Amino acid sequence: MRASLGVTAGQASWAFSVFTCTFLALSGVTGKLADRHGPRPLLAAGGLLIAAGLALTAAAGHIAQAVLGYVAVGVGVSCVYVPAVANVGAWFVRHRVHAIGIAVTGIGVGTIVGPIVTAALVEAIGWRRSELWLGIAVLLVLLACARATPVAARDDRAVVVWPVRHLAGDCMFRLLYASGFAMGLVLYVPFVFVAPMAVQSGATAIRAAALISVIGFASTAARILFGLVAGRCGVVTAYKATIVAIWASFLILIPARSFPGLLAFALLFGAGYGGNIALMPAMLGHYYGVNSLGTVTGAMLTSAGVGALLGAPLFGLIVGASGGYLLPTAVTFAIVTIGSIGQVLLPRRHPASSLS
Structure with missing residues (x-):
């Protein structure tokens, strides 16, 4: 995409950042x-939006159009x-x-299979046609899921225990939200x-790219392990x-500053990242109950939206200004330390509720 559109790595990274920010920011909605309508209509809408976004990117003649396409993909993923x-x-x-x-x-x-399949497709048919075929595949899979997904029984008379306005006034959720923002800047x-x-x-280059797959492998295993x-x-x-x-x-x-050191980082980071993704909804359900699990989980994910948008570009600016990675990695460690404190100190149960 960079070669075809004639953009720098920094400009191209905005596609990833905007996609991630859009997905996280709209998860609250x-x-x-x-919680109100169940997952089926949202899964179908997500398939249509992701396919449309990838099709728009495939036709892009300018980086702005590609970024707009990935905004649509982000909206689809949030659906x-x-x-x-939450349904599970x-x-x-x-x-x-x-x-x-x-x-x-x-x-x-x-994360493991996608890059391999995508790389093979790009080599065989080019990145634009690959985007189209990936969009078609996503559309078909999500439409099938929308039709087949069993929906958890819900009491239409039940009132959502924790609407967003109540979450905003809850001290523990505010602490979680602030911590999530800090973590979003670096994750x-x-x-x-x-x-x-x-x-x-x-x-x-091949060994370097393999570190992303290592994160994916560790993340997958950790979801079950944790x-x-x-x-x-x-x-x-x-x-x-x-x-x-x-x-x-x-x-x-x-x-x-060596491949073994970065490999150790990738393994441990992938394990923590994967376990965190797997346990966050269950942790929120533990504190706030399952009647409003979609609302609470979605609201929590929005905390990382701005961080996801700004984190990578800010890290890149510090790399450019310092001429190396020592200062940027030290800054990220300081931020992740701040973000970790509030979550490590979480109580066993919500102090104002008996929800489990």
Whole structure:
């Protein structure tokens, strides 16, 4: 895409940042809609929006059009992720943590398989036609899911326990939200910069790119592993363990200037990141109940929206200004430390509720 549109890496990175920001920022809206109407209409809408966005990007003659296409993809993904996860959380009672963990392993599998399939398609038919075929595949799969997904029984008379206005006044949720914003500033930085860091350390381009797959492998395995830990130790304890793993990985990243060091970072970061994704909905369900799980999960994800938009570009600016990675990695470690404190200190139960 960069070669075809004649843009720099920094300009091209906005497509990723805008997509991620859009997905996270709109999750509060789609989560609330899922609580009211169930996941099926949102899954169908998500398939249509993702396909349309990829088609628009495939026809792009300018980077602005490609970015607009990925805005549409972000809206589509926001219609898929939270509604699907909230439905799983509401469907399962005894094994909720395990069910959500297994369900979201699909993200990890996609992270592993997607780049391989996409690379093969691009080599065979070019990136524009690849975008079109990927959009068609997503559309067909999500329409099938919209038709086949069993919907958790809901009481139409039930009042959402935690609407957004109540969450905004809840001290614990405000702490979680502030922590989520700080974490959002750094969580997506590795996906953009770990490969360039490896290349600068002397690794080949293939080995450097493989670090992203390592994150995907570790993330996939951790979603199930931390689910098992949650079954034994409780979801709050397991969730805190994922935060500690993320924090420790950024501590490793500061001095990491060789491929083995970056590999260790990728493994630990992937494990913490994957476990965190798997356990966050279950953790929120533990504190706020499942009647409003879509609303609460969606609202929480919006906290990382601005961070996801600004994190990678800001990291790139610091790299350019400092001429290396020592200062940027130290700054990210300081930010992740701030974001981790509030989540590590979470109480066992919500102080103002008996929800479980």
